[in-house]
Every structure is written in structure tokens, then in C-alpha cells.
Amino acid sequence: MQTDVQQVAAGTYLVHGSNTNWVILTEGDAVTLVDTGYPGDREQVLASLAQVGGSPEAVAAVLITHAHNDHLGSAEYLRATYGTPVYLHDAEVPHARREFLHQVTVGDVVRNGWRPGVVPWALHAIRSGGKAHVPVTAPEAFPSEGALDLPGRPVPVHTPGHTDGHAAFHLPDTGVLISGDALVSGHPTSRIKGPQLLPDMFHHERARAVASLDVLAALEGDLLLPGHGPAHRGPVREAALQARERAL
Numbered sequence: 001m002q003t004d005v006q007q008v009a010a011g012t013y014l015v016h017g018s019n020t021n022w023v024i025l026t027e028g029d030a031v032t033l034v035d036t037g038y039p040g041d042r043e044q045v046l047a048s049l050a051q052v053g054g055s056p057e058a059v060a061a062v063l064i065t066h067a068h069n070d071h072l073g074s075a076e077y078l079r080a081t082y083g084t085p086v087y088l089h090d091a092e093v094p095h096a097r098r099e100f101l102h103q104v105t106v107g108d109v110v111r112n113g114w115r116p117g118v119v120p121w122a123l124h125a126i127r128s129g130g131k132a133h134v135p136v137t138a139p140e141a142f143p144s145e146g147a148l149d150l151p152g153r154p155v156p157v158h159t160p161g162h163t164d165g166h167a168a169f170h171l172p173d174t175g176v177l178i179s180g181d182a183l184v185s186g187h188p189t190s191r192i193k194g195p196q197l198l199p200d201m202f203h204h205e206r207a208r209a210v211a212s213l214d215v216l217a218a219l220e221g222d223l224l225l226p227g228h229g230p231a232h233r234g235p236v237r238e239a240a241l242q243a244r245e246r247a248l
């Protein structure tokens with residue numbers, strides 16, 4: 001299976017799954033996998049690892065920006081099958097265990113069904129396991145403060161709002177920001193392209209999501225790898241400020 005794997009920087013690959021992205025960071029033979037797509041994207045996750053010369057056994061850790069099904073899809077599979085640790089922000093750990101679920105509901109989608117793109121997006125989401133129950137049974141909080149001792153040396157950045165424990169990952173050495181759903185560059189339910197927040201129905205607390213854009217605007221970098229939409233080149237600061245302007 002060929003997947004849409006794009007090398008965007010040294011040892012840094014953006015993968016477009018089905019309406020969702022994940023990122024592979026490589027260092028020698030070892031790999032960090034950031035997010036894991038929808039449950040239905042599993043074959044694409046495995047194929048993307050193979051395409052960069054990796055394998056599921058080579059994944060040192062799975063980092064999850066946040067525990068929505070389109071990012072968490074294969075985390076438990078990798079943990080249970082290969083013993084791969086699954087790390088999230090402390091505040092997102094119970095979400096990954098599904099002690100609660102802060103995710104767009106069928107009711108939210110129905111109320112927004114008149115918006116362009118929402119119905120086809122929802123049908124795809126359901127087909128891809130968007131409503132499946134995919135808890136991680138033993139998720140772990142990030143093992144240290146600051147840069148993680150993993151391929152890519154990612155630095156978690158708490159960016160709450162989309163979910164309570166959402167984290168972006170900053171790669172200061174390559175000027176990359178993996179922004180998850182705290183800052184995206186497009187979505188099937190959005191008619192605008194470029195840096196933006198997801199439509200309102202997707203955020204647990206939209207006002208906090210807007211405030212978190214200021215956190216991202218303080219980061220140095222010139223390449224944005226979002227959870228949805230294409231890679232965006234240009235100062236991360238400007239991208240975050242543009243999204244904030246559009247959100248007000």
C-alpha cells in the first residue's frame with residue numbers, strides 16, 4: 001500500500017491519512033510516531049512507517065496530540081502488539097483511557113449539517129471508526145519536562161482548548177511545529193485554506209483554544225505540520241496570529 005508520505009525536513013515526514021495527518025520523526029533506525037490516524041487508517045500507518053524505512057517495532061514511542069479518535073486510532077494497537085509506550089499530556093491521559101469523551105457528538109454534527117462539507121465529512125468519519133471505542137488501556141504522561149529523549153527531540157507544548165490536555169510538539173532544531181488540532185491549515189468542513197482554528201463544534205472550550213494560539217505564536221519556527229490540512233511554510237508566529245485573527 002502506498003500512502004501520502006511527504007518528507008518536509010531532515011528526518012521529518014508528514015503523512016496524510018484519510019482526512020487526518022500524522023508525523024514520523026526518524027533518527028537512525030529509531031522512530032517517533034506523532035498521532036496515529038483514525039482506527040480505519042491502520043494499514044496506512046503501517047505502510048507509512050515502512051515507506052520511511054521504519055517498522056512498528058522501530059517506534060520508540062507514540063506521542064498523541066490529543067485523544068480524539070482521528071489521532072488516537074492505532075495507539076492501543078501499537079501499545080498492545082509491540083509494547084510501544086503511548087505518551088500524552090498529563091491532562092489528556094484520562095481522556096485517552098476514555099474516562100470521559102470530549103469529542104464532537106452526533107447531535108453537534110446534525111445541528112451543523114447544513115454547513116458545506118459537514119455531511120460528507122461525517123460519513124467518512126463514521127466509516128473510518130470516528131465513533132469506535134478505542135481507549136488506550138495504559139497511556140502515560142510525558143516522562144520528562146522539556147525535550148523528550150526520543151527521535152526528533154520533540155518538546156511538548158500544552159495548548160488546551162480543543163481538548164483539556166492537547167499538546168503541540170515543537171522541534172526547535174528544525175524549526176518545525178507539529179500543531180495537532182490546536183492550529184490547522186484546512187479541513188473538509190472549512191471553506192478557507194491556510195492557518196485557522198477548526199470549526200467551533202470541534203472544540204471542547206473554544207475560548208481556551210483561541211488563547212492557546214498565543215502560546216504557539218511565541219514559538220520559533222517556519223514549518224507548521226497540522227493535524228488537518230497541508231504543511232504550511234512560513235513563520236509559525238504569523239500562522240498562529242492569522243488563525244487568531246480569523247477566530248475573532
Ligand SMILES: [Zn+2]
Nearest residue numbers: 066068162181
Ligand atoms: Zn481533535
Ligand SMILES: [Zn+2]
Nearest residue numbers: 068070181227
Ligand atoms: Zn483531528
